[in-house]
Amino acid sequence: MQVETGDERHAGTSARVYAVLYGGKGGTETSGKVWLTGGKFERGKTDVFNVEVAQMLSPLTKIDIGHDNSGAGPGWFCRQVRSAVML
Numbered sequence: 001m002q003v004e005t006g007d008e009r010h011a012g013t014s015a016r017v018y019a020v021l022y023g024g025k026g027g028t029e030t031s032g033k034v035w036l037t038g039g040k041f042e043r044g045k046t047d048v049f050n051v052e053v054a055q056m057l058s059p060l061t062k063i064d065i066g067h068d069n070s071g072a073g074p075g076w077f078c079r080q081v082r083s084a085v086m087l
Contacts, residue, residue, distance in 0.1 A: 001051050001084075003036065003065065006077035007044035014071030017041055019081070020064040023057035031057060041076060 001019065005011050017039060021031040031053040039047035063081055067074060 001049045002046050002082040004046045004080040005041050005043055006079035008077050010075060011043040011077035013041045013067055013074055013076035015067035015069055015074040017067045021053060021057050021060060022062040023060040027061035029055055029057055
């Protein structure tokens with residue numbers, strides 16, 4: 001998964017970021033919150049993560065992304081999320 005932070009003033013975040021993946025049969029299966037650790041989420045940068053989930057979510061139908069509003073500068077401009085599903 002690639003998470004791109006926008007190139008706007010104050011776009012980066014110090015908060016903890018998570019993703020929830022949806023898919024599987026009928027698109028009703030979910031990964032639950034997957035914390036994206038190790039990312040810096042800085043202005044104009046792209047962070048790359050290998051996300052492993054216990055259940056099969058193919059085909060992936062939706063990704064929710066958010067943060068826990070922690071840290072001194074929790075606001076965030078997430079420009080784009082790209083995913084490649086590996087079976």
